[in-house]
Amino acid sequence: MAPDNPEKDPLVNQSLAGIYFISAILLILVFGWSLYDELFGLRPWKDYERLFIGHYRAFLQKEIPKQRAREKAVQESPEYQSMKKQLEDVQVSIKPQLADVQRRISFLDDQLQVVMDRATDARAQVTSQLYQIEHTSARGEKESLLQNLDMFKRGPFVVHLPTEDGNGKTTKKSYDYEQLQAEFVHLQDEKGQLMARQATILRPVSDLRAKTENYVKNHLEGLTVDQIQGLVAKTEAFTIEIRQINNPDAGLVDRCESCHLGIREPVVLTRKDLGGRDKDPRTAAFTSHPDLELLKIHDPEKFGCTPCHNGNGMQLDSVEQAHGEYEHWLWPLYQRENFEAGCQQCHAADMVVDHAPVLSTGKDLFQWRGCAGCHRFQGYDSEPEDVLATGKQIDQLGTERAEKQRNIQRAIQQGDQAPDDETARKFYTQADALRVSVSETDMRIGQLEVQTKNLLMGMKKIGPDLKEVRVKIRPAWVPVWINNPHAWRPTTRMPRFRLDREEVEAISAFIWQSGLDVNLPHQPPGDPAKGKESVETRGCLACHSVGEGSKAVGGWFAANLTRVGEKDNYDFLVRWVHNPRERTRPYCAYEKRDLTEQDYKKHSLPFVFDFDHSKCPNDGHELVVEQMTVMPNLRLSWQDSRDIASYLLTLRQKDPASYPKAPFLGDSALKSKGRVLVLRYGCAGCHEIAGLEDEGRIGTELTAEGSKPLEQIDFALYVGEARREGWYTHKGFFERKLAKPEMFDKGRIKPEPELLRMPDFFEPQSDEVTRGMADLSPEAKEQIVALTTFLMGSVNSQYPRRYFYLPEDLRRDIQEGWWVVKKYNCIGCHQFKVGQDSVLMGLARYQTPEGKDQLPPKLLTEGARVNPEWLRRFLWNPAMNDTETDRNGVRSYLKVRMPTFYFSPIELRKLVRFFQALSSQPMPYIPPKLEPLTGRELEMARALFTSRGAPCLKCHATGDAAHDRFATAPNFLLAHDRLKPDWTKHWILDPAMISPGTAMPSGLFKQAEDRWVFAGPTPSLFKGYGGDHADLLVRYMFEITPEEQRRLVGMSAGALKAGSPKKPGRTVSGLGRPLVSVAAMHGR
Amino acid sequence: MNKQKLPFSLLIVPLLLLPSCGGKKTEVSEQPSEAPSGAQPTPIDQSTVAAITGKVVFQGVKPKLARIMMDQDPVCVQKHSGAVYPEDGEMNSNGTLPNVFVYVKEGAEKYTFSAPTDPVVLDQNGCVYKPHVLGIQVGQDLHIISSDPTTHNIHPMPKNNREWNESQGPGAAPLEKKFARSEIMIPVKCNQHPWMRAYVGVTKNPFFSVTGSDGTFTIKGLPPGDYTIEAWTATYGTQEQKVTVGSKETKTLDFTFKPS
Secondary structure, eight states, rough: TTSSOOOOHHHHHOOOOHHHHHHHHHHHHHHHOOOOOOOITOOOOHHHHHHHHHHHHHHHHHHHHHHHHHHHHHHHHHHHHHHHHHHHHHHHHHHHHHHHHHHHHHHHHHHHHHHHHHHHHHHHHHHHHHHHHOOOHHHHHHHHHHHHHHHHHOOOEEEEEEESSSSEEEEEEEEHHHHHHHHHHHHHHHHHHHHHHHHHHHHHHHHHHHHHHHHHHHHHOOHHHHHHHHHHHHHHHHOOOOEEEEGGGGGGEEGGTTTTTTTTSSOOOOGGGGTTTTTTHHHHHHGGOOOOOOOSSOOOOHHSSSHHHHOOOTOOOOHHHTTTTTTTTTOOOOOOGGHHHHHHHOOOOOOOOOOOOOHHHHHHHHHHHTTGGGGOOOOTOOOHHHHHHHHHHHHHHHHHHHHHHHHHHHHHHHHEEEEHHHHHHHHHHHHHHHHHHHHHHHHHHHHHHHHHHHHHHHHOOOOOGGGGGGHHTTHHHHHHHHHHHHHHHOOOOOOBOOOOHHHHHHHHHHHHSSOOOOOOOOOOOOOOOHHHHHHHHSSGGOOEEEESSSOEESSSSSOTTTTGGBBHHHHHHHHHOTTOOOOOEETTTTTTTTHHHHHHHHOOSSSSOOBBBBOTTTTOBBBEEEEEEOOOOOOOOHHHHHHHHHHHHHSSSOGGGGSOOOGGGGGGHHHHHHHHHHHTTTGGSOOTTTTTOOOOOSSSTTTTGGGGGGGGGGOGGGGHHHHHOOOHHHHHHHHHHHGGGGGGGGOOOOGGSOOOOOOBBOOOOOOOGGGGTTTTHHHHHHHHHHHHHHHOOOOOOOOOOOGOOOSEEEEHHHHHHHHHEEEEEEEGGGEEEEEOOTTGGGSSTTTTTHHHSOOOOOTTTTHBBHHHHHHHHHHOOOOOOOOOOSSSSSSSTOSSSOOOOOOOHHHHHHHHHHHHHTTOOOOOOOOOOOOOOHHHHHHHHHHHHSSOOOOOHHHOOOHHHHHHHTOOOOOGGGHHHHOOOHHHHHHHHHHHHSSOOOSSBBBSSSEEEEEEESOOOOGGGGTTSSOOOOHHHHHHHOOOHHHHHHHHHHHHHHHHHHHSSOOOBBBOOOTTTTTHHHHHHOOO | OOOHHHHHHHHHHHHHHHHHHHHHHHHHHHHHHHTTOOOOOOSSSSOOEEEEEEEEESSOOOOOOOOOOOOSSSHHHHTTTBBOOOOOOOOOSSEEESSEEEEEEEEEETOOOOOOSSEEEEESSSSSSSSSSSEEEETTTEEEESSSOOOOEEOOOSSSSOOEEEETTTTTOOOOEEEOOOOOOOOOOOOOSOOOOEEEEESSOOOOOOTTTEEEEEEEEEEEEEEEEEOOOOOOOOOEEEEOOOTOEEEOOOOEEEOO
16 A cells, blocks of 8 residues: 555545434334334224224114114003003102101101200210219219219200291200100101101002013113113223233133124124125124123123133234234134034033034034044043942952951950050940941942942943844845945944955954854744834834935934845844843853853853843853943834834845855954954944953043144144145144045055054045045035034133033033933933924924824923922833833823833933923922812812813823823823922913923913912802812822722713713703702712 | 703704804805905005906815714714714815815015904814814904813914914803914814814915815905915815916916825
């Protein structure tokens, strides 16, 4: 560098102004940007609030005149006017009385004022003097003080009492102390009386006013004008701010209502109300919650929003983030079709969740599809686990018992060797206490053993018992079915296991060879025509369907019977129809084998095994004595069973002989290969298979599958694709896994035994695997949505347990009862809730007026209707008779049969409690004592029962065969044990209130002042009777004996024979011929 | 006693039958003419109204009907001198069908009709409903009376209307009922006399008619236009025909039913 060219001084020559300037500008811009973001950009909710309040106010203001018009219409109605007139009239009529009382009160007030001042003043002085006297020790002083007090008390106390109201005049009165106090009390008392009188006078006014106000409230939909105006006022005070629900108890901060502003408003808001669908898409956020009833049950201040809906409740930056629909939030908002998943996290213990039909369907399907055969899920099919747990408890108690026994011995020993008697007694007492405790343990163990037996009774398998396969099935059908059940019976719940021919043959051979090889008694043929009639009328169609596809008639709960004739053996089918619970051989879980006749013979016992003979003859262990099916015993005669079986065998689409022969079934070489496959696929989860009775579930537990981290879920080679396509979610996985489980094997290199074992429950049309449900039938899609919803909601909840629905009152009985009701499909025949129609109610046969009377009873108020103890007996044996079982115990006139389910005592208890709880009935039930009928009342009730006016016996059965041909209602003899008197009275007054559509007519009684009287003509005996006629009849019904009933039947039969249209005890005018009198008829 | 009873019964049976015979006559002739008279408050030009008339023929042999056995209630037996047969499926002697409900199913939606003030009467006489088939307008009063000295219960079993079931003892006041929604047809039964059956057709318009013993029907007062007319029978199903009526025209429309 040249020296004369010195280095330039950067301070002088280089300006950074430009850079500074740009930086400054940038800084200002960034500052502006951050300000903008702070105030607007990151606060989109502010716009929502502004938008909302404008629309809302406009809506309310539009609503006011409309509602005013409606209010006016109500107020102009004649009812309202007459009430108003009445109110005014009463107000006028009480005016003089009221004015008088009020005048007297105010006069008394004036007097009281004067007397009160004087009296309280005097009392204070007396009290203070007494205090002084009590605290003075000197006797002399005490006495003089006492004298002073006496003087003071003598008075005189002069008061100027006002004489008349308002004229200012007074009279002078003088009292001594006691008189003054008495006058004060007297005046107070008088005022109290007057006040009470005033209230009595005013009562009709306040009653009428409340009535008119209620009338408007009841006849006006929505809010009153005043209330709406209140809301408008509230909108004036609206401020733009974050609205949040903060419940620290549950660790909950939900700011959803910063945008969803109309959710809880007291008026129902639709998009139309808020400017319409096209105006601004954001108005969609403002609509009311679609089910405000739900918000009443779940107070949002406690439950917030996200526990039910998911999403990121704290986020406000954008819609996507608030809804949790971004990578860093694990719980995105439930989509519309799955939103009921939110109910599951707290309602996992419920089988039926009100307001959540999709979730409830999912819960049903999980059971019905047999998912629990492979996958544990808490609550489902819990009996086997409970049996194990009970066994453990028994073992533990046994150990405790042994230890206690040892302690007893020790205590006795110590007592024996004790140095003195007192110590010895102490040890002996200790030993006695322990002995009692041992007996308590014994009792407990006994209870648990009973419990085990009861649990075994309730243990069911979803699929049929494969031990019976040789007795039941035609061999050629077995491989056809195993290969693809859906192809043979599209509606079956048995899934398709992707098997090749060799595997099919091996499994068939194993199952065939492990089946019992016995011969059932040969059955003579039945009459298929009669059998068809029975299938259609006995109630089979509540669970089974006949006919394919859209022509299927009947329920979905059990198998479609359209092709039964191609597969079943007649002799087996007859036994099955006669009693599906009948087993060929009992199974001993201890010996792990099916017992034979020999086992019983060895102990010289008859080969009899049932619930009364359920102990193993070899070792005393509890046996499995019945088929583990939920199908009940319809108590049909052998002839009916043969007819039905004969009919079922006519149901076939092709000749069973046309099935290709299956010689490999007997190939013993295939058996072990088949066994491996049967174990691999977990067949024993759903079927009883010889040798595999103790096999556990092969699938993963699903109780909390919805909260399993996505990384732990096997998307196999689809992770990338799923992320790209937006189905890397629980929903995306569940839907695809259910639709086509094998898709997750695609591209994987695995040996065959490691391939996914989950079978195909649905049959998608294409191989386009990632499309999820696109290729499924609508029914299949519906099922997958329901199951997905159920699984998505099944999570390890982060909320405290007290938020779950685990009631401990009557509601728990309801919760537990539904599991049993669903397990046995009671809703196939019965209606439990209005709107929930049974399967039978939908069948064509039951649409006609005659058909409707043949429907099983509705159980809408069953708990209030029947005595729980009776119900327990009825549920155990609906024939209500030990020997004649081919009948209905209550409704003998129904063709449809209430079957015997052999409910376990546990289930019976749950069911009885369920019905009682549904009707809010306390347990145990203590029947009220009914006043016995007097002689006259008995005569009256009899006369009424047999009179033309009271047609009771026209419909109610009496046990007389000729009469009961026309009966459509139960026998009165049942009433005493079966019914509750309170319910019975409600029933006879207005049966339609309890069971809409019942054959029992309303209007039999009319109200006369404070009692109910019979609406029709009453027999002459009723003259002068002041009691309640409905009560009389109820009491009579609860007293009827078989003898009394025969007498009644005789009386009405007599009336029938006499053929007289006239009432007994009267004479026909004009003819002068006396007819049979009541007394004469009684004399018979 | 039975011997003594005989002359008395013989005396009283014709007496009881008399009013019921008379009643039947007026009911049948009144029914079709009464209904259309209710069509006053409509924007229909009465000077152009047309009518549809016709008969309902049955093609087939006279069906054999099982006799109704009323012996579970002697009151019912006494009201009849001979055997009683069900009216469902019955054929007139001239080969036509009685009790066919013929009504305008479609085409009258644009007119509104207020319910006529005259009530329709349903009588229970001899444990048989008179008439067997009746039409009524939405909101019109139905008076149910009983001429029997026994207790009946009236139990309509509708699909769209509310179901009720009320008892009516001998000599009880008439029941007054209305139906709020149109419905073809509502079966009515008596649970105590299971053979008793009536059908109520509830329509929004007054354009309906029930065939009588001559098998003819007449629907009057129809404004000109296109209509779908349906004929309903209890046993032989329903049939419909499309028809266009001009101003003041009287169209003839016949229906033919075959055994089901």
